[in-house]
Amino acid sequence: MKLLLHALIFVLLTLSSTTSLETTRNEDACARIAIEYQISNKDPEFSANFTDVKECLESFPYDKGIAESTIETIKKTVQGFFVYLSKVKEEPQQGFSFRGVDLIKEMDELLLNNYTSEYQFMSKLSILIKELKDAHMRFIPLCYLSAFIYSQQLYLYSVINNNDEQIIKIFDDEIDSRHNDCEVTHIDGRPSMEVIKEFADSTLDISKDAGVRFNAALATLVHNETDRIISRSSKFTLRRNLDFLPEKSSTEYSLLCANDEKTKFVREWKIGSKYYDRFNTSEDFHNEFCKIKRTPTIASAKFSKIFEPIIYNEPMVECESVYVTLMATFYILSDNKTGVVAVPTIKPSDNDYINQMFELQIGFGLLEDRGVTKIVLDFHENGGGYVDLALFFVYLLFPDASPSFDNDMVVSELSRATFEAASSESYVVQAKKKLNGLTMPPPGSDTKNLMTWAAKTVNNIIGKTSFFNIFGFLDPNTESRFQSVEEFIGNNTYVRGGTTTSFTSRFVDRYAQEFSLFVKLLAGNIKEYKWKSEDIIILTNGFCGSSCSLITHRMAEKFNVSTIAVGGFKDVPLSYASFPGSQVLNLEQIFFALNDIGILQNETLKDLIPPPFMFPAELRITLKEIYDNVNKDDILEYAYKPAKHRLYYDEQSARDPSILWLKAAKFFS
Ligand SMILES: *[C@@H]1O[C@H](CO)[C@@H](O)[C@H](O)[C@H]1NC(C)=O
Ligand SMILES: *[C@@H]1O[C@H](CO)[C@@H](O)[C@H](O)[C@H]1NC(C)=O
Ligand SMILES: *[C@@H]1O[C@H](CO)[C@@H](O)[C@H](O)[C@H]1NC(C)=O
Ligand SMILES: *[C@@H]1O[C@H](CO)[C@@H](O)[C@H](O)[C@H]1NC(C)=O
Ligand SMILES: *[C@@H]1O[C@H](CO)[C@@H](O)[C@H](O)[C@H]1NC(C)=O
Ligand SMILES: *[C@@H]1O[C@H](CO)[C@@H](O)[C@H](O)[C@H]1NC(C)=O
Ligand SMILES: *[C@@H]1O[C@H](CO)[C@@H](O)[C@H](O)[C@H]1NC(C)=O
Ligand SMILES: *[C@@H]1O[C@H](CO)[C@@H](O)[C@H](O)[C@H]1NC(C)=O
Numbered sequence: 201m202k203l204l205l206h207a208l209i210f211v212l213l214t215l216s217s218t219t220s221l222e223t224t225r226n227e228d229a230c231a232r233i234a235i236e237y238q239i240s241n242k243d244p245e246f247s248a249n250f251t252d253v254k255e256c257l258e259s260f261p262y263d264k265g266i267a268e269s270t271i272e273t274i275k276k277t278v279q280g281f282f283v284y285l286s287k288v289k290e291e292p293q294q295g296f297s298f299r300g301v302d303l304i305k306e307m308d309e310l311l312l313n314n315y316t317s318e319y320q321f322m323s324k325l326s327i328l329i330k331e332l333k334d335a336h337m338r339f340i341p342l343c344y345l346s347a348f349i350y351s352q353q354l355y356l357y358s359v360i361n362n363n364d365e366q367i368i369k370i371f372d373d374e375i376d377s378r379h380n381d382c383e384v385t386h387i388d389g390r391p392s393m394e395v396i397k398e399f400a401d402s403t404l405d406i407s408k409d410a411g412v413r414f415n416a417a418l419a420t421l422v423h424n425e426t427d428r429i430i431s432r433s434s435k436f437t438l439r440r441n442l443d444f445l446p447e448k449s450s451t452e453y454s455l456l457c458a459n460d461e462k463t464k465f466v467r468e469w470k471i472g473s474k475y476y477d478r479f480n481t482s483e484d485f486h487n488e489f490c491k492i493k494r495t496p497t498i499a500s501a502k503f504s505k506i507f508e509p510i511i512y513n514e515p516m517v518e519c520e521s522v523y524v525t526l527m528a529t530f531y532i533l534s535d536n537k538t539g540v541v542a543v544p545t546i547k548p549s550d551n552d553y554i555n556q557m558f559e560l561q562i563g564f565g566l567l568e569d570r571g572v573t574k575i576v577l578d579f580h581e582n583g584g585g586y587v588d589l590a591l592f593f594v595y596l597l598f599p600d601a602s603p604s605f606d607n608d609m610v611v612s613e614l615s616r617a618t619f620e621a622a623s624s625e626s627y628v629v630q631a632k633k634k635l636n637g638l639t640m641p642p643p644g645s646d647t648k649n650l651m652t653w654a655a656k657t658v659n660n661i662i663g664k665t666s667f668f669n670i671f672g673f674l675d676p677n678t679e680s681r682f683q684s685v686e687e688f689i690g691n692n693t694y695v696r697g698g699t700t701t702s703f704t705s706r707f708v709d710r711y712a713q714e715f716s717l718f719v720k721l722l723a724g725n726i727k728e729y730k731w732k733s734e735d736i737i738i739l740t741n742g743f744c745g746s747s748c749s750l751i752t753h754r755m756a757e758k759f760n761v762s763t764i765a766v767g768g769f770k771d772v773p774l775s776y777a778s779f780p781g782s783q784v785l786n787l788e789q790i791f792f793a794l795n796d797i798g799i800l801q802n803e804t805l806k807d808l809i810p811p812p813f814m815f816p817a818e819l820r821i822t823l824k825e826i827y828d829n830v831n832k833d834d835i836l837e838y839a840y841k842p843a844k845h846r847l848y849y850d851e852q853s854a855r856d857p858s859i860l861w862l863k864a865a866k867f868f869s
Contacts, residue, residue, distance in 0.1 A: 229255030230482040237476040244504050247470040248348070250449035257344055257445060259482045260490065262315040269814055270325070271307045274339060276810035277787060278303060280614035282821045287838060288332050289697025295773065295840030296408040297401070298333040300697065319344050323444050330405040333413075334822065334837065335583075335745055336781040337405075342816040343490035345442040346497075350469045351506050352437035352451060355419035355430055356384060356396070358767065360848045366770040368392040370455070371419045371854065372430065372512065376465075379455060381851060386454035396436055397769075403443075404435055407778035409840070411768025412742030420741055420767070420849075421512060422544045422581045423529065423857060430510040431581045433743065440507075472506035474499035490815050518858035522566050525559035526550060527589070532570055533858065538865040539572035542857070546593075546747045547585025554655050557592045558648050561727065564596060568729055575731055576864045577755075578739045578857070579777075580766075584746025588655075591715045593751050597736060598759045599719075599728055604712035605754070605826040605836065606676050607782055611689055611702035614799075614808040615668075619704075620685050621797040622668035647725055654721035658714045666793055667785065667823070673707035682707070706827065709783070738763045739864045740843070742775050746784075749777035753836065757829040764864050765843035773842035780836045782824035787813070 233248045233256055240246045278285050291300045306328055315321040322341040329339045354373040361367050361383075373379040387395040400413035407413055417436040421428045439446060450468045457463060477500050479485040488497045516531075519540065523530040526548035531540040541563065548556045567575065584590075609615060670688040671681055682688040682705070690705035719726070738752050742765055755761040756776065768774035785793075787810070794800045800809060813819070828834035845867050847853075853860040 228482050229253075229259055230479055230485040232256075233476070234480045234484075242477060242500075246476060246504065247468075247472065248476070250469055250471065253348055253471055254445055256482060256485060257319045258317040260318045260343075260486060262318050262321050264311075266318065266814055267311060267315075267321050269811060270322075270817070271311060273787070273810045273813055274325075274329075274819060275304060275307060276614075276808060277790065277819060277821060280612050280618075280808060280810070281610065281785070281790065281823055282337075283608075283610045283703075283782075283825045284332070284334070284337075284822060284835075284837065285610065286696035286699040286701040287835065289699070290838075292408060293838060293840045295775075295842060296333075296838075297410045298408050299331055301328070301331050302697075303328075303332070326444070327403070330403065333405050333408045334781065335406050335779045336784045336820060336822050338818065338820045340442055340818040342442075342818065343486075345444065347475050347485070347489055348445070348471050348473050349440040349506060350438070350443070350446055350471055351440070352467050353470055354379065354437055354467065355434050355510075356436060357418050357420070357849060357854050358393075358414075359850050359854065360770055366393060366848075368396060368418075369851075370453075372510075374510075375467075379453075379457075379465075382455040382457035382463075384453050385456050386452075388448075388452050389454075399436055406433075406743055406745070407775060408838070409742060409768075409775040409778070411765075411772055411774040412778055414769060415741045415767040416743055418767075420580060421855070421857060423516075423542055427509070427511045428513055428516075428857070430512055433581060470506060472504040474507065476500065492814075492816055512855075514855055516856050516858040518856070518862050522570065523559075523563040525556060525563060527556050527585070528560065528563060530563040530567055531858070531861070532567070532572060533576075533861055533865060535862065535865065537572060538574045538576060538861070538868075539567035539570075540576045540578060540858075540861045541567075542578040542580070543593075543748075544580065544582055545585055546582065546589050546751075548589075553586045553589045554648075554652050556589055557651055560593065560596060561647075564729055565727065573731075573735060574865060574868045575736050576739055576861050577736060578861065578864075579744040579748050579752060580739070580741050580857075582740070582744045582748035584748045584750075587711045587747050587750065588715060588718075590747035590750045591711065594754050594759075595715070595719060596726070597729065597731065598733075598755070599726065601758065602712065602716060604676075604708050605829055606706040606832075607673075607709050607824045607826050608692070608703045608706050609824050611704055614805065616689065617802070617805055617808075618668045618794065618797070618799055619670050619688065621799050621802075622666040622793070623670045623685050623688075624797075650722060650725055654718050657721060658718045666797055667783070667789075668793060668797070670704075672710045672713075674713060676706055676708050679708075709824070733760045734762075735868070736761050737864060737867055738776060738843075739847075739861070740765060740776050741767045742778060744777045745779040746781065749780040752777045753780055753829075753841070756841070762845065762867065763843040764845040764847055764867060766847040766860065767849060768846075770848065774846060775841055776843040777841065780826060781822045782826040782837075783822070784820055785823050786821075787819040 229252045232252045237246055289300045289302050292298050322344055326339050353375050355371040356368050357371040358368050368384040370379045370382050384392045396417050400417040404413045404416050406416045416433040419434040420431045422431050446469055450466050452466045455463045478488050478497055518534045519531040521531050527545050528541050528543045670685055688704055692703045693700050738761055744752050756763050763776040765774035765776045826836045828836050828839045847863055
């Protein structure tokens with residue numbers, strides 16, 4: 201009886217709130233979403249209607265003033281600090297594919313058009329920036345990208361078939377498992393390979409290499425001890441990391457299944473949100489997501505499993521797991537002589553990088569104890585993380601040499617003023633004081649305590665000055681500090697993209713210096729392993745970005761470690777890493793630094809300072825570039841570095857990484 205009463209009250213409530221909203225139903229698309237959500241009784245599996253979502257996002261009119269101010273912010277930021285602003289105009293080196301973009305000119309041109317909505321303008325601007333194919337460089341208008349995510353509820357992959365042709369197959373269909381492992385011959389009536397390549401080239405910015413972008417459109421497994429998880433990539437069928445609304449409400453897949461059976465089906469996008477109960481009208485939507493406010497929008501307690509990792513747990517038959525840490529899993533393969541270290545991130549979830557340094561030593565120690573003679577380092581789908589941890593990873597296997605590459609920054613009117621202000625007298629005095637603060641190591645410490653002490657000491661000495669303080673950088677030729685801003689700025693102009701541009705002298709970054717001090721303090725306390733560079737091989741699908749590429753580029757370039765890339769396009773070489781960049785800053789960090797050193801308050805510089813965004817948005821730019829270690833004048837971000845060896849997935853190795861690892865181990869001569 202009690203239950204029934206509850207149910208009755210609930211029905212009444214639902215009805216009354218529905219009717220009160222009913223009036224707005226026809227004209228307000230955001231309201232239609234809210235009503236449908238309420239009618240579904242806040243079903244965690246609720247999926248909004250595609251047309252409603254599109255109309256809701258497009259319901260905010262284009263405002264030329266906001267558009268101009270947005271472009272002004274981006275322009276002044278990139279003119280002040282973006283190290284590749286001239287370089288992005290150049291056409292790619294052989295092996296890469298992208299379009300040279302005159303960013304300033306093309307942003308100005310965007311303002312010459314009319315737009316039916318603000319959404320349309322923001323997506324055009326965001327796509328222009330994605331054309332730079334630098335995953336570090338981002339403009340994210342949160343208003344339009346944070347509320348919804350989109351899933352086809354199926355995942356695709358690519359293999360080479362028996363006729364030696366590259367094809368697309370269904371990795372996993374969550375709705376109809378009969379489709380699993382069928383070949384997808386056509387998508388919306390066009391050859392599937394072509395459709396996916398086109399999608400990856402036009403919307404993904406993960407790499408300058410089209411093969412890596414192709415991989416990022418498809419599914420791969422990332423793994424840890426307990427689970428193998430379908431990766432966050434799979435972008436063709438899963439748009440969840442701040443992606444725009446897909447172009448159409450559904451996709452048609454033409455399949456060729458076992459016994460030559462042909463079939464077709466149409467799949468709608470499932471549209472999930474953590475915020476379905478955070479708005480009833482478009483006005484609410486605007487207030488929640490499109491206005492700058494103090495308190496961030498809180499996710500609802502109930503939201504769909506679309507947000508959960510997709511766990512795919514078939515057993516791995518050719519390996520045994522030996523040790524698991526928050527950034528790596530250590531395995532021994534069934535050949536009993538090859539160890540595998542699978543490293544899907546350089547950012548442990550507890551953010552304790554010192555502990556990870558310790559954990560890595562335990563893992564490698566266990567491999568050595570078990571008599572492992574060869575090591576496969578698997579960096580699939582690794583988006584990077586801590587620079588210190590990356591440098592430590594290199595150091596563990598190659599303790600003899602300094603892993604630093606040369607950096608520089610662009611010299612603009614604003615950056616020059618910034619170097620000067622950040623390096624003013626008071627800062628030098630502070631830095632010198634810190635040098636005197638060197639304490640002695642705690643007596644009788646174990647390795648872990650010693651490492652914590654060393655990290656703290658390094659941080660006290662080097663770590664706290666402004667990003668722009670030039671006294672923090674070393675001249676790579678003399679290995680001593682720059683003596684003045686003039687010396688640091690030097691006289692270095694290079695013609696890039698047809699524009700003569702000034703850059704600072706090349707320097708050794710603070711990270712690298714911190715690190716050399718760190719290992720000096722630890723002298724003799726880190727075990728050396730017996731593996732040589734020929735005993736180590738790197739395996740990636742090309743998505744090894746940021747501080748992951750810092751590891752792989754240094755191991756490959758400085759220490760001659762061989763590389764294998766998997767996937768990509770058949771018979772086309774594939775990069776083993778992406779977006780090496782160097783230091784990246786977001787607009788908040790830039791404002792913070794400029795405020796700290798008095799630049800924001802300086803009236804004479806007023807016209808050079810970017811105005812803040814008028815709505816919630818994130819802008820990230822690459823501040824420093826690093827140079828190639830082989831061709832010293834090549835910028836690493838723009839240098840095409842294909843892996844020495846290639847592998848392709850097959851039906852077994854795509855599902856069981858241990859089979860792929862055994863194939864990788866065959867490359868040890
Ligand atoms: C979405 O709503 C529109 C009308 O607003 C309707 O024509 C369409 O069929 C709906 N789509 C789905 C998938 O329900
Ligand atoms: C944009 O719209 C305005 C007013 O509707 C019109 O005057 C102008 O010519 C349009 N500009 C372009 C480039 O279409
Ligand atoms: C492995 O992944 C699952 C699913 O995301 C997670 O719950 C678990 O904590 C992870 N385990 C480790 C050791 O990282
Ligand atoms: C939407 O309407 C419901 C029911 O009338 C109400 O409880 C809720 O607070 C409203 N949400 C917002 C964001 O106004
Ligand atoms: C590896 O070692 C296990 C026992 O430790 C043994 O059963 C297996 O046959 C060995 N495999 C090879 C390829 O030597
Ligand atoms: C403002 O910036 C200019 C240019 O860098 C500099 O010469 C001047 O000293 C600064 N003014 C103050 C008050 O810091
Ligand atoms: C800078 O270099 C150019 C050519 O490399 C030279 O002509 C010029 O005099 C130099 N300027 C200074 C201030 O050293
Ligand atoms: C690098 O390794 C290759 C074999 O993979 C070898 O032929 C070459 O001599 C090595 N180069 C250096 C500089 O050690």
